[in-house]
Amino acid sequence: MADNKEVIQSLNQLLQGEYMAVEGFNTFIHRMEDERAKKVFQEIQEQHRQNIKTLANYIQNIGGRPHENLGMKGKMADIHTNMDLGFKTDTEEILEKAIEAETKGVNMAEKVLRGNLDDKSRDLVGEILHKDRSSINKLISLKH
Numbered sequence: 001m002a003d004n005k006e007v008i009q010s011l012n013q014l015l016q017g018e019y020m021a022v023e024g025f026n027t028f029i030h031r032m033e034d035e036r037a038k039k040v041f042q043e044i045q046e047q048h049r050q051n052i053k054t055l056a057n058y059i060q061n062i063g064g065r066p067h068e069n070l071g072m073k074g075k076m077a078d079i080h081t082n083m084d085l086g087f088k089t090d091t092e093e094i095l096e097k098a099i100e101a102e103t104k105g106v107n108m109a110e111k112v113l114r115g116n117l118d119d120k121s122r123d124l125v126g127e128i129l130h131k132d133r134s135s136i137n138k139l140i141s142l143k144h
Contacts, residue, residue: 008064021048034091044135
């Protein structure tokens with residue numbers, strides 16, 4: 001059985017990734033001029049907010065303390081995203097960056113899933129992973 005402290009640490013790592021996703025989508029949405037694409041980006045961002053709520057509550061319910069902020073790694077990623085995009089507002093370029101960011105998030109969630117989790121935590125991470133993969137498919141469907 002997984003050590004509760006290790007489970008909480010892994011889930012907090014995933015929680016940080018979800019905060020990074022919300023912040024990244026703030027940047028993408030701000031630059032997006034295509035209204036249809038902007039709406040999809042907002043739906044995906046809302047899904048990440050739901051993931052945050054679910055993870056934070058679950059961490060508390062198993063006796064942990066959720067790390068509810070972007071953290072240094074997240075702040076650096078946000079700066080990197082802004083620098084990468086510069087002043088671009090092209091839907092295709094923003095879409096590519098969003099797909100890249102979501103894919104990194106999925107890879108991180110897969111790493112957490114392969115870690116030392118109890119069955120209930122593994123199911124929760126699996127649900128989040130499924131939703132994040134679905135978000136990638138939504139983004140890909142926007143490509144022209």
